Amino acid sequence: MIAIGCDHAATCLKEALKTxxxxxxxxVLDFGxxxxxxxxxxxxxxxxxxxxxxxxxEKGILLCGTGVGISIAANKVKGIRAVCCSEPYxxxxxxxxxxxxxxxxxxxxxxxxxxxMIVMAWLAVDFEGGRHKKRVDMITKIEAGTFDEIA
Ligand code: RB5
Numbered sequence: 404m405i406a407i408g409c410d411h412a413a414t415c416l417k418e419a420l421k422t423x424x425x426x427x428x429x430x431v432l433d434f435g436x437x438x439x440x441x442x443x444x445x446x447x448x449x450x451x452x453x454x455x456x457x458x459x460x461e462k463g464i465l466l467c468g469t470g471v472g473i474s475i476a477a478n479k480v481k482g483i484r485a486v487c488c489s490e491p492y493x494x495x496x497x498x499x500x501x502x503x504x505x506x507x508x509x510x511x512x513x514x515x516x517x518x519x520m521i522v523m524a525w526l527a528v529d530f531e532g533g534r535h536k537k538r539v540d541m542i543t544k545i546e547a548g549t550f551d552e553i554a
Contacts, residue, residue: 406460408434408447410473413466413510416518420464423519432460448476455504456482463505464522470509477505481546484539489513491524502530502539 405424409417414436421431434450436442444467451463463485467473470487477485485505486497489512497503506525508518530539544550 404430404432404460406432406434406451406454406463407465408451408463408473409436409442409466409510410444410447410468411436411439411442412468414439416466416508416510416513416515419515420466420518420522424522444473445476448473449480452477452480452483452485452505456480461504462526465505465507466510467507468509468511470507470512474505474507477507484542488521488525489517491521494521494525495528498525498528499531500535500538502535 407417407421421433424431432454434447434454436447448465451465454460455463463477465473465477465485470489474485474487477483483505484501484503485507486494486501486503487507488494488497489508494506506522508521513521541550541552
């Protein structure tokens with residue numbers, strides 16, 4: 404199950420991605436917003452991030468005008484590694500090396516076809532673990548306030 408959410412700047416892109424994912428038989432849980440009335444991005448960021456962090460959904464997709472605000476907000480939730488992408492390469496590597504669990508994009512930055520390519524790249528791969536696990540574990544320690552290594 405993929406959680407999806409957006410602010411008012413990205414409702415149109417959210418609907419396009421949701422329809423496209425559902426056509427591919429991917430289950431999507433939509434946390435809104437559902438129209439074009441102003442909707443502060445931290446609200447949907449928090450709902451989607453919580454659904455992922457608590458295991459209700461495996462992954463999340465968050466969209467706002469740039470993808471920036473919504474990714475910053477999502478990354479404040481414990482256990483979330485959200486990436487803001489505007490091309491497929493970073494999306495793919497963010498999963499393989501950084502074990503990202505939320506993909507963020509900007510509806511004012513990418514068109515719907517590019518956004519689909521970015522989602523495809525992100526969903527097609529898995530976290531590689533190995534040397535990357537040690538680094539992701541360090542991020543988790545920073546989050547927990549137990550990181551005491553000095554590089
Ligand atoms: C809304 O105008 C805009 O600020 C928001 O969608 C997003 O781009 C913030 O990062």
